[in-house]
Amino acid sequence: MVYPNLMKSKSNCIQIPGPLIIGAGPSGLAAAACLRRKGVPFFIVEKESCLASLWKLKTYDRLKLHLPKEFCQLPYLPFPQEFPAYPTKQQFITYLEAYANQFSITPRYGEGVQWAHYDPAKRLWHVRADKAVYLCRWLIIATGENAVPVLPNIAGLQDFGGRILHTSEYKNGDEYRGRKVLVVGCGNSGMEISLDLCNYDAQVSLVVRHELHVLPKEMLGKSTIALSMHLIKWLPLRFVDWLLILSSWLIHGDTSRRGIVRPKTGPLQLKEATGRTPVLDVGSMAKINTGEIKVVRGIKKFIPKGVEFEGGRTEGFDTVILATGYRSNVASWLKEEDFISEKDGNSQNTFPKGWKGENGIYSVGFSRQGLLGISIDAQRVAEDIVGQWKS
Structure with a gap:
């Protein structure tokens, strides 16, 4: 593959005339498309062998978008009209591939970044990747918040004799029929995988350690989150939270009786303060109500054939699935601590200003606002760069 407009030296050092984008998932594609529309050349690198690698390689089969496609x-580029309101995983991948073709985005694959630092003397970023060193005036980090699986540090984990896997390795419940499976983590992924396992006749237990909000996916025939986004334009956040909690009570009842305790802080306020997303129920609560999904307390330690829970009760399991989420890995290679937090790998600046740092560094997809936040970030980044490019 030939990459035009690049200046390459004998030392395999490549100077990029425009921004260098790191990551070819939705964030990187959106940033590239916005730059393309404004006539700014760019270069995009991706450590995996395909675009949207998280979606293609590390998601489960039944996954659908949690928000309506709009x-x-x-x-x-809107979704095709024939796509359903909540596109499937494969439909979203098809959309991303069409998106890359529409805007002539051709990432250079197999280019994992080892380090990146800014040279103030030359006013350039130096980015060391697997195949070359890149020099650029603008650096766009688009690797996302979900780059590396989070593995919990639970006593005795290495002693467990059954199978342990992260949700990034889970596809469907077919191979777990009749098996006793413990799902650790009760976010959207943990809830959905528990439901999927249950539908394949596995015996499922779900670890719920913390308080959490479980909201209906839809209210009055509308997406709950989309409806709440509309309401907060006109009503106080606390009042919208009250409406969401009331709706959840009416639909799900007192979830604390099944081991799921609601936080005192409302779901939108909690999301704004901590980034914790409420769970959107897609059928798991019905299975919890019937006991087909059993809610259990936190784990004290693993034992060779199962788990000892807090309180001393033990139970055997064949498989443990860690639905413990992901984290960013940017802090491990970006040598600029003022932009990305080493603690959680997210932007040091808060939304909506988290997309811009000093010396021409930008981020897309770190605002904890989902795909909608990615679109907003990408357009702001492109607007900011094009002003400098023209001058």
Whole structure:
């Protein structure tokens, strides 16, 4: 593959005339498309062998977008009209591939970044990747918040004799029929995988350690989150939270009786303060109500054939699935601590200003606002760069 407009030296050092984009998932594609529309050349690198690698390689089969498609489309290209309101995983991948073709985005694959630092003397970023060193005036980090699986540090984990896997390795419940499976983590992934396992006749237990909000996916025939986004334009946040909690009570009842305790802080306020997303129920609560999914307390330690829970009760399991989420890995290679937090890998600046740092560094997809936040970030980054490019 030939990459035009690059200046390459004998030392395999490549100077990029425009921004260098790191990551070819939805964030990187959106940033590239926005730059393309404004006539700014760019170069995009991706450590995996395909675009949207998280979606293609590390998601489960039954996954669908949690928001209606109009809230998940990337800039300048809507979803096909024939797609359902909540596109499937494969439909979203098809959309991303069409998006890359539409805007002539051709990432250079197999280019994992080892380090990146800014040279103030030359006013350039130096980015060391697997195949070359890149020099650029603008650096766009688009690797996302979900780059590396989070593995919990639970006593005795290495002693467990059954199978342990992260949700990034889970596809469907077919191979777990009749098996006793413990799902650790009760976010959207943990809830959905528990439901999927249950539908394949596995015996499922779900660890719920913390308080959490479980909201209906839809209210009055509308997406709950989309409806709440509309309401907060006109009503106080606390009042919208009250409406969400009331709706959840009416639909799900007192979830604390099944081991799921609601936080005192409302779901939208909690999301704004901590980034914790409420769970959108897609059928798991019905299985919890019937006991087909059993809610259990936190784990004290693993034992060779199962788990000892807090309180001393033990139970055997064949498989443990860690639905413990992901984290960013940017802090491990970006040598600029003022932009990305080493603690959680997210932007040091808060939304909506988290997309811009000093010396021409930008981020897309770190605002904890989902695909809609990605679109907003990408357009702001492109607007900021094009002003400098023209001058």
